[in-house]
Amino acid sequence: MAFLKNNPILIAFIILVIGCGLYLTLNVVSWDFALPLRTRKLVAFLVVGYAVGVSTLLFQTLTHNPILTPSLLGFDALYVLIQSLMLFFLGMVSYTTMPAVGKFAFEVMVMMAMSVAMFRFLLTKHNQDLTRLILVGVIFGILFRSLSYMVARMISPDDFVTVQAHSYASFTAVNVNLLITSMVLSALSFVYIWRHRFALDVLMLGRNCAISLGVPYRTLSLGILMTIALLVSMATALVGPITFFGLLVCALTNRFCTKMAHGERLILVSLVASSTLIVGQAVFEHVFKVAGVLEVIIELFGGVAFLLLIFTQYGKQRTMQ
Amino acid sequence: MSTSTAQTVFWRLPMVVNIGAMLILLVLIAVSISVGVANFSWARLLDDADGSLQLLLTSRLPRTLALMLTGASMAIAGMMMQVVLKNRFVEPSMVGATQSAVLGILLTSLYLPTLPLLGKMGVATVMAFLGMAVFMQLIKRLPATDFLIIPLVGIVFGGIIDSATLFIAYQTEMVQMLSVWRFGDFSSVLAGRYETLWLVGGLSALAYIMADRLTIIGLGDGIAKNLGVNKEAVMWLAIGMVAMISSVVVVTVGAISFVGLVVPNIVSRLVGDRLRVSLPAVAILGSSCVLFCDIIGRVIRYPFEIPVYVVFGVLGSALFLWLLSRAK
Numbered sequence: 001m002a003f004l005k006n007n008p009i010l011i012a013f014i015i016l017v018i019g020c021g022l023y024l025t026l027n028v029v030s031w032d033f034a035l036p037l038r039t040r041k042l043v044a045f046l047v048v049g050y051a052v053g054v055s056t057l058l059f060q061t062l063t064h065n066p067i068l069t070p071s072l073l074g075f076d077a078l079y080v081l082i083q084s085l086m087l088f089f090l091g092m093v094s095y096t097t098m099p100a101v102g103k104f105a106f107e108v109m110v111m112m113a114m115s116v117a118m119f120r121f122l123l124t125k126h127n128q129d130l131t132r133l134i135l136v137g138v139i140f141g142i143l144f145r146s147l148s149y150m151v152a153r154m155i156s157p158d159d160f161v162t163v164q165a166h167s168y169a170s171f172t173a174v175n176v177n178l179l180i181t182s183m184v185l186s187a188l189s190f191v192y193i194w195r196h197r198f199a200l201d202v203l204m205l206g207r208n209c210a211i212s213l214g215v216p217y218r219t220l221s222l223g224i225l226m227t228i229a230l231l232v233s234m235a236t237a238l239v240g241p242i243t244f245f246g247l248l249v250c251a252l253t254n255r256f257c258t259k260m261a262h263g264e265r266l267i268l269v270s271l272v273a274s275s276t277l278i279v280g281q282a283v284f285e286h287v288f289k290v291a292g293v294l295e296v297i298i299e300l301f302g303g304v305a306f307l308l309l310i311f312t313q314y315g316k317q318r319t320m321q
Numbered sequence: 322m323s324t325s326t327a328q329t330v331f332w333r334l335p336m337v338v339n340i341g342a343m344l345i346l347l348v349l350i351a352v353s354i355s356v357g358v359a360n361f362s363w364a365r366l367l368d369d370a371d372g373s374l375q376l377l378l379t380s381r382l383p384r385t386l387a388l389m390l391t392g393a394s395m396a397i398a399g400m401m402m403q404v405v406l407k408n409r410f411v412e413p414s415m416v417g418a419t420q421s422a423v424l425g426i427l428l429t430s431l432y433l434p435t436l437p438l439l440g441k442m443g444v445a446t447v448m449a450f451l452g453m454a455v456f457m458q459l460i461k462r463l464p465a466t467d468f469l470i471i472p473l474v475g476i477v478f479g480g481i482i483d484s485a486t487l488f489i490a491y492q493t494e495m496v497q498m499l500s501v502w503r504f505g506d507f508s509s510v511l512a513g514r515y516e517t518l519w520l521v522g523g524l525s526a527l528a529y530i531m532a533d534r535l536t537i538i539g540l541g542d543g544i545a546k547n548l549g550v551n552k553e554a555v556m557w558l559a560i561g562m563v564a565m566i567s568s569v570v571v572v573t574v575g576a577i578s579f580v581g582l583v584v585p586n587i588v589s590r591l592v593g594d595r596l597r598v599s600l601p602a603v604a605i606l607g608s609s610c611v612l613f614c615d616i617i618g619r620v621i622r623y624p625f626e627i628p629v630y631v632v633f634g635v636l637g638s639a640l641f642l643w644l645l646s647r648a649k
Binding site: 300 | 410459462463464467469470472473474476477478480481484485487488491492496578621622625627628631632634635638639641642645
């Protein structure tokens with residue numbers, strides 16, 4: 001028991017391996033058909049788990065706060081809006097015939113620029129007051145989402161449902177066109193983050209400490225923010241926006257991790273997020289054969305986790321006073 | 322001439338605001354009746370050669386009335402919620418009321434499908450009331466100093482109920498049906514399918530009768546006690562009315578967020594917080610806002626319609642951000 005407690009990564013890894021086995025083999029009717037399809041989806045879940053977990057963890061390091069996440073501040077709703085606007089200006093026909101990778105590259109570039117603008121706006125203007133910051137972020141998310149619906153309806157009132165589909169999260173209908181691209185980008189981003197893992201540990205001490213200890217603060221923060229924008233775009237392009245997923249897996253990771261070092265937490269958060277998706281989908285997609293349920297359950301538990309975090313924070317503040 | 326300038330302003334300004342808002346509302350009503358895919362001409366109303374009168378009575382007028390009743394009552398429900406919680410940034414969809422009403426109507430459709438419409442609304446009202454009661458218990462633990470935490474917790478609380486509702490809907494294959502209640506849309510309003518909204522019109526009138534007591538409980542617990550107003554009774558009555566308004570609107574046309582948040586804030590800036598004076602303005606402006614957004618939704622992509630909840634989602638959240646930037 002003590003050994004397991006001290007090795008959360010090992011436990012998460014075992015769960016992930018079991019989950020992968022279950023996902024690939026449960027209730028298979030025709031192996032030739034099911035296996036390639038399931039393998040593609042499995043890889044997508046691994047990529048999404050890595051992207052959501054790591055981007056949220058980095059964001060919390062950057063903002064020195066265990067409650068803030070990119071999704072909560074409307075970042076993935078922003079990506080969906082960029083997608084919708086591109087669709088609007090290019091038109092349905094040219095959008096669907098364009099190469100997926102080129103389209104994605106352009107969307108990510110726009111997303112990076114917008115993320116920096118958004119981050120600057122939110123964290124300089126509302127930096128003093130955490131509650132205000134989160135509330136403004138949440139409302140921005142609602143605004144972006146409403147704008148996306150509006151754009152979707154403007155493009156094609158007849159079949160807006162198909163256009164609107166990418167503004168909802170779906171683990172059952174994974175967009176597999178970008179799989180190779182996202183795998184390459186995951187690997188590259190991981191190399192970058194892994195090389196800076198110790199600098200990230202120093203970053204957690206706060207801006208002034210990090211600068212005195214010789215961390216190139218501005219360059220590193222900007223690099224990390226760009227990486228977050230890339231990862232959020234990737235996850236959203238694959239499965240759509242999920243508000244509380246990152247918050248949930250980061251809360252679990254911080255709860256079970258033995259050290260605060262990024263080396264350990266980055267690995268663990270990726271494993272936790274991927275296992276959540278894969279075990280969850282194995283159960284709902286292959287055992288109960290229902291679509292759309294895991295997304296809803298993650299939002300439900302994530303919302304509860306958020307409220308718990310808020311209430312415990314206030315409890316702490318009260319005991320301090 | 323013995324009245325001070327402050328008093329003159331106090332009485333004049335609401336009059337001006339109300340008359341101005343009323344004129345705008347009349348214009349919007351006329352536009353709302355004229356706009357649509359079918360041909361409609363005011364001149365032909367009397368001889369009715371082209372079916373204009375028929376169109377007016379079965380479709381255009383019901384829709385316009387439904388929009389007005391919904392706008393007025395949701396705005397008033399928002400105002401009542403803001404007074405009860407002494408917080409400028411709440412509305413029925415941010416205290417769990419709207420989402421609980423949706424859950425209630427879903428459950429009645431599943432387990433009591435034979436219940437008449439009013440019975441279903443009753444169950445939805447009870448659910449909305451329970452949802453708000455839970456929320457009130459929840460925020461008791463939060464510090465009163467941080468007034469933005471309440472809308473934030475309220476939004477997430479509503480989201481949790483919404484997720485639970487969606488989960489049940491997926492299990493029972495009711496997702497399509499659910500979107501009728503979750504997303505406000507007036508495109509299918511016809512004579513005979515909106516009349517339940519007159520109930521919320523009645524509730525809005527009741528709110529006006531209660532106006533002074535509401536104003537007093539909004540001033541604080543000590544003052545309410547001194548003036549002999551039973552705070553608890555007025556508060557729970559107001560919460561019950563908000564539950565009922567939210568439920569009737571959800572069941573009849575679907576939920577619209579931000580009406581109850583934005584409108585009372587604007588009125589409060591214009592005419593202050595004395596509800597006897599400001600409630601009529603809230604009702605008129607609420608009607609105007611929802612009418613305006615519905616008209617935009619009808620003309621922006623003519624001949625197709627964009628549902629009013631989408632238009633209001635954009636304008637309402639933008640206005641909310643503006644209000645937040647002005648808040649101290």
